[in-house]
Amino acid sequence: MIKVHVDGQTKEIQEGATLKEIIPDIPEKYSVAIIKSSKSSEYKTKNIRFFTSSGEVVIELNTRGIKLFSDDYFRKLFDKKGKSSASDVLSVKWSDRQATTFGPFKSAIVPDRKQHRYNKGDVILGCGGYDPENSYLIFSRMPHVADHGADKSGGVIGSVVSGKNSVHTWKPGDIVKNAERIVSTENTSDSFATTDRSLQLEDGMEIITHVTISAYGYDKDKISIDASNSVEHMLITLKGGEFQADLNSSGFVRDEKMKKSTVPQEIKKSRLEGTVTVRTSGRLEGSLYIYTKDIPGSPNHTVVGEIKHGIELVKLIRKGDAISVKTIPGQIDLRGLSLKESLKILNKNGIKPSIDDNSGERVVIDQKPPNTMEVLEEKKVSLKTVPLSNVIGIRLNDTDAPRTCGIFREVTGLRWYNIGKMPLLFKYDDVTLFQPKVPRKITINIENTPRDTVPANMLAMTNDSRRGVGLVGVRTSSNNEFGPTSEPFSATNIIGEVIETDKLSSLKEGETVYIREI
Template sequence: MLRITLDGSQLTANEGDRLSDILPDHDPALSVAVIRPGTVSQEVTRHFRVVTSAGEFVVEIPDAGVTLPDPDDDATGSTIHWADRYAAAFGPFPASFSPSRSPSRYARGDLIIGCGGYDPKRSYLILSRKDHQADHGASSDGGIIGRVVAGRAVIDRLTTGDRITAVERMISWADSTHSVTTTDLSMLLEDGMEIVSYIRIRADGYTDESVDPRIARSAEHLLFSFKDGIYHADRTTSTHCMDAHLGRLEVPQEQTRPRHEGAVTVRTKGRNSGAMFIYREDVATSAHHTLVGQVTHGIELIRLIGDGETCAVITEPDRLDLRGMHIGDARALLEERKISFEVMDDMDASDRVITDQEPATTLEVLAAGHVRLTTMREDDVIDIFLDDEKAPKTVDIFRRFTGLKLYSVGMLPFFFTYEDVWLFEPEIPERINIIPENTPVDTIPANSLAMTNASRRGAGLVGVRTSEDDEFGPTGEPLEGTNIIGSVIDVGKLKDFKEGDIIYIREVKR
């Protein structure tokens, strides 16, 4: 018999058994961590945590022989000596190198050792704040000893009077055995093997005993991001894994704290705003990340997963988004979770569809123990199909500006109708570039849903045509100006609406 640990539980297996025998329901597209028997040891990393009076940052120094000045050494200057918009310098302290007396080019985040008056006895630890070229009294290679990998916002805040209070080399835990991730469920089991098949993340502010809703909006983004139960390792580094599969989304900055191993944050500014980060190592606080949760199971899987892999994820608590549900189904769910509710219109019609809820977020509902629901008749909600495979970029724009990106029910302003065409005008900013995508080449099928692309003046207009056409698309534009994004299923309901109405739409899968 084989002794196996599966997600923390001990079990036995037979010789010749495979991963599929202990994970019969596991999705074969999702990676699991396989840790063979061995020992775990401490590993010294190339990263240093630098603590200053303005905050912490982490630097990576590839050369193991390089050390940073000790701020506790009386011979070391640990206070800002000078700072401008290009760089900030701590010191002076004694060093040993030959200044080149020539300018070098530096990138933002470079860590440099230079000197004043070309005297290495008066050397400085210099942080490059932005790309620039300068003579910092460095060696012929520019004196770059490393780079800032976390906490770059801190180096922008450094000013006269700030000082380094501590420098410490970071330590990580490294498995000294052969540990891998795999999607091969035919892998043979070995005695003493440990299998981790998923990660669990608990939203910050939530426990089994109490709920603190202070970060409810950003925590809701966590629950929304992983509602399908899949974590996408779009990018991995030595310090973190990033999941950016939802694209750019706006998330409020609600909780700025140090990011320890297993911490989960959301990027709140920049190109990757809305991306989820899980940390493999401790890194410094960032003003552009808000802390939303903690990995409570499966950190081994996070340590091992690589670029492009996916794995199963469970979030706590379960997301409580009632939009799109029938009242009858919502009533059963709320009673099960011991949450009282009131319906703002017709409570007796169990087939009505929920279009809004107050409070809007899961943590707020759980904290209050009560929710108010707004509903409408099933006949007034229109079901649509969106084609992610053929028009992913345009479909994403449509979801963003109708509300379907975040919720199960979205809204479309009804603009105009003529003959067999119905037109809608979502509020899409002019700066959004709707590139031609999935433009038809011959006949457009009846009931096709389309958006006018940027090749025409009416870019962003949405339309549906109830009959086939080989000349003009659902928005009345020529075929080359039409992006087909899906179809309207409940097309017969459109006749009941008048111009100026807000139409509620619900996405269904095929």
């Protein structure tokens, strides 16, 4: 018998056992981390983090700064818990458009009594009245020339690399609540990520099968909704329990499946190892990032969570790999679910429902509050439903029409929720036409057009070659001349099929039609 460790749990297995035998429930498309041996050592980085009453700031220290914040000196300023040892230590004493000062405290500097030039973001050790007994940390807000009572070097001990916005919000009365030297772990292990389930296991191996992400603001005893919209975007991205590494950089991995989505900037913090963010602007807006190294904060990213388990797996995956992901909490999005199933989920989470109609079989089409964190915080939710007979099942063909299917999901709402909708334009003979609102900026290129005959019940979207671009249609009989939108084959992009065609007969022109993927 040999011992292996799976997600922190020790298991005894027969010698010669394979990876598949101990993780049969993990889909084989997902990479898992294999760590054969591990030698970890902690070392102090050249960064120090200040937790102030107006936000976090990370300072990258230069050689002089590292010497200043030696362990002995650090202990004099802060107690063992990192908190200020006196109420008047490191509080804002004065602030103007050029700089903000924190102090006073004792230092051993010898004032130069001359002006020096400083850059925006510089952190300076100076003193008041040329008295080292009244020394200060001075944060430069803008390029300027001044005499801050520094030594002949100018007194620059580092620069702000994260939390720059906080520097501009500090005012008298703000304090440094606590501080810490940032410690990193160096791992020299024989490790790799693999999808090969035939891998033979060895004694002492560690296997990491998944990643667990805790959403920003979530605590089982108290919920914060400060990031509820961007956290919901993360939960949508990971709805299938999968993170796809579309890019693997030296400091992060990125999942682009929800790029080009509008996401608000809600939480700007340091992007430390294990931090999860969403990009809020630019070409990749909506993409999800997991950081494998400390990176300064950015106004183009909003923090949505942090890794609680599996950072080793994130560090080992390659571009194109997919991994299994669990979120805390799980998403509470009831749209598209049956009312019966929805009530079970709400009961499990201790949430009180308010229902517009609970007669017969019904499907949830909307919920208020709309986001998971808000539902958990309020402990109640209002549900809007429709009869099951009003919801039509469809199947989309991503293999042959990936771009058009993507457009269809976006304009109907299926990209974000498990139910979509579109208005019924009109019906005649065997044709039913729908008119979802397609933004002008979206181009529907020719894709997966039919050749000889269009079978019955195919779902299609008119491409840019005709004036009726964006129309969606279904024809309940086959046709060898026109497509489901009554356009020539060259203008018809086949995107899938309607499964529940029996429901089409009851539809009325002008009404909203609800659809679900089956």
